[in-house]
Amino acid sequence: MPSIWTKHYERAYKEYYGESTPPNSARHPNWGALALRILKNKTLSTETSNSLSPITNSSDSNTSSSQTSSVTITDDFLKKFQTTHQKMDDKLKWKLPFGLVVEDEMLKYGLTCKHENAVHSFILDINNPVWLERFSDSQDWQAIMSNNMVGNPNS
Numbered sequence: 001m002p003s004i005w006t007k008h009y010e011r012a013y014k015e016y017y018g019e020s021t022p023p024n025s026a027r028h029p030n031w032g033a034l035a036l037r038i039l040k041n042k043t044l045s046t047e048t049s050n051s052l053s054p055i056t057n058s059s060d061s062n063t064s065s066s067q068t069s070s071v072t073i074t075d076d077f078l079k080k081f082q083t084t085h086q087k088m089d090d091k092l093k094w095k096l097p098f099g100l101v102v103e104d105e106m107l108k109y110g111l112t113c114k115h116e117n118a119v120h121s122f123i124l125d126i127n128n129p130v131w132l133e134r135f136s137d138s139q140d141w142q143a144i145m146s147n148n149m150v151g152n153p154n155s
Contacts, residue, residue: 071116081110081120094147096140105134 094102110119
């Protein structure tokens with residue numbers, strides 16, 4: 001996926017600067033760090049727009065803009081969620097460069113949610129700003145962004 005964006009970037013660079021090739025550092029950007037900055041800016045703009053709109057979301061860390069359901073979570077639901085996690089083979093879990101285990105972080109976050117969320121199906125919604133807090137190291141975020149992408153079927 002990053003190679004697709006690199007091609008787009010090179011084309012935009014040529015159109016803007018009139019040069020056919022950007023400097024080498026621009027041809028191979030750190031996509032993880034860029035994604036982290038974009039999501040941080042998105043989080044800030046969401047917080048600003050929420051404070052200006054008549055209907056605001058709670059700033060509680062247990063809710064998010066990517067909340068997928070208004071179904072309130074029950075104790076039974078959380079027990080099933082924990083059981084699903086316990087049945088996972090630790091050897092098959094995704095361990096990030098700085099030691100965090102994605103499924104374990106998903107469990108921790110899922111247990112704090114008040115409403116059903118994609119995390120309860122162990123789906124890592126990278127548009128949910130909570131993951132920027134949980135995976136704050138740029139190398140961890142880069143690993144998520146580069147390894148969690150579905151390839152372009154046209155390439």
